[in-house]
Amino acid sequence: MLAMAAATAVGSAALGIASPASAHAAPGSSGPVVSITFDDSTADQLAAADVLERLGLRATFFVISGHIDEPGYFTRDDLDRVARQGHEIGGHTVLHPRLAEVSADEARREICLDRTNLTEWGHEPRVLAYPFSSTAPSVEDSARSCGYDAARLVGGLAARDSCVACDKTEAMPLQDPFSARSPGQFDPTWTLPEMQTLVLDAERTGGGWLPLVFHHICDACEDNAVGLTQFSAFADWLAARQAAGTLTVRTASEALGLAALPLRETPDVPFGAPPSSPVNPTLEDRGPDGRPVCWTFAPSGVNTATVAAAPGRGGGSGAERITVTEYRSGDAKLLPTMDLGDCAPAASEGHRYRLATGFQSDAPVQYALFVRDFHGSWSYWTSSPFFAASERWDEARWVTPETPPGTTALSFGLALTGVGSLTVDSTTMTPTVDPFPPLSGPRALAIAAISGAAALVLATIGLWVRRARRTAH
Template sequence: MTTDNLHTLAADQNEIGGHTVTLADVTSVEPDEASRQICNDRVNLTDWGFKVTSFAYPFAASTPKSEEQVAGCGYNSARGLGEITTPIDCAGCAAAETVRPADLFRTRATSEVGSKWTLADLQATVAQAEKAGGWLQLTFYDVDNSGSPRSISPALFEQFATWLAARTQQGTMAVRTVHDVIGGVAKPVVNGPVAAPAAPGTNALRNPGLETAGKYGLPQCWQVSSYGKNAVVLSTLTPGHSGAVARRLDVSEYSSGDAKLLPVLDLGACAPSVSTGHSYSLRAWYQSNAKTQFEVYYRNKLGTWTYWTASPWFAANTSYEQAIWDTPPVPAGAEAISFGLNLFSDGQLATDDYEMYDTVGAPSP
């Protein structure tokens, strides 16, 4: 969705709210990262000309701490999911949220309207809220013909909107934005904490030896990224180059694109911050049966990640070899980079002991 799309929605009396910069689960990242995700999203939207007072938690995940962070970023309310009864789920839950919610930073809503829902289900959910009195928040993730569990068809959405419009004419209900219900002024924006570049001579990477385990079988602070047509599997090797483990990418069914392991594309908890105009020494130990290269991405002020550049190829090696390459000067507007050795063919690539230094003050390999 483009900013023009957002302005079109806003011009049609829809409210634009916050949802983090990169769809981050704010309960599973470090506190400073959560604040950057929540606050900087509001900064971006405000800079684009929107009045931003409402927030929705990605994955409906919140804690008392994240509620406090949302309030601290200047929002007036935040929405959860799945705490209002519907014909689909949450039997025994309330039929509607109170018009002045007991918890402004965890307002109650239905679960996401998805492919199991019918027009009758939507109508019944509205009718029971009318009977109980209060505020009903229906949540839609996708409106398309994909048939995915989290989507409804455009035809069903149109049928419901038509029914809802007729219902409002009866005077038993009204359709309002979240801001209309919650009220309050748009508070000044608050920037999230700044993630500063590493000091000269310091490895800028978190978990560079891939030793600390994270979620989903990944090393903490690292992710697998791929594009094009290929199949990729990440596995753990023991021992590693210098520690207990290394990580191996296996690519098969290759037709196009590449696959790599690289620091998480976030707002600073894992992705290392950089200084404009500086060059950085990228290093990693690898063994492979195919050519590889460093592929580098950068993040701008908005939190958007973009492909930047790639190193020359490094030859296949049956024993560990250190790949070393200095980047060009970081372009204007880049605030962080992420990089990894990639596979752009069928093959295996084991990597370990990553390093990244400002070339000024970098230690000798």
């Protein structure tokens, strides 16, 4: 670890970061290097990748590896297709947390495991984008130690309506490669002329690096979206400016002079190992926001749901009341936070777990269960049968089926699936111990045959005994 940190000491000289104007400029260009970057690997960005391929432009896609193959995100095939188009794949953590707000260990797991996933999938992540632009010195240290050569923020450079007195571009070489600034992110309020002005202002500086940050590419579908038509027009304009020699479009790694460097290794960082029971099981440990530490309110579907602190069993304060006032679909529940090791209880594949939660409700409730795999990705697994409503404190007890292959952790909680109120208190999760594990294959058949024969012998003996008793009487 110390050797790796020393090898990646802060400073562009140690990283070999060259000036893009000299290393990557188009013939006759003395203007800035522009990088088109996309955060979050959402499926609607694929259309933008196709637009750029048509124009011969290459972008950097910062990928949330824990969301790959989830609805609305890239699939593994999408990721490979984008890479084959010549676009760069960068890191954006496994689960997209605010890295400065989680523990240093959790932040390191998020950064390192994400990079491990991407490299195992055949990509070369050299640059990280901090989710929500959330960083701290310890987070930057983790980015270095996990093998990255640079990391990008959202904001810090001059933009349309923010930081107007700030620099128009990042001077090269970067003073701090792990705090690379950008003009912020585009959203539906940006017009095409405003986007072009941002670049023209950078051209007037005569050089430097201008990383542009996009998220969704769709028509006002999200508050951080840009429409495909507008994006296409902007990309056409950038290609024309590059042809005219006023700027150069390059991926982040190319702009920073990193693409030709050997890819650094990622250290092996395992999942955390909290107890195999929820952290803060009584909900009494509260954070600065008043919410239970290591627990997340997780409504889904189309409904109106709220959560608030409530009196617990025995008059304690450690309870949470979930209220659903309008319902069309989905559910509302309180879950152990789905993370990589600080909160979610560890679990193993092929095991069964005994769950218990104290509750009151005026509607039926059921457990909803989620599993984490060895990539750090979370997905819905199964639900329990329903438990009847109970005006008095009761306990919902259930033993899970065997966990799926690759399971590394569980998150679960009682859920309301309609209008009503549910109050939850202490929750436990303990592994079951099956005295006779299930068998399969020839051994199972042999034991079944032996058991059948033994049962026949016992039945015959019992018949003889009964006959002997009748004869004796």
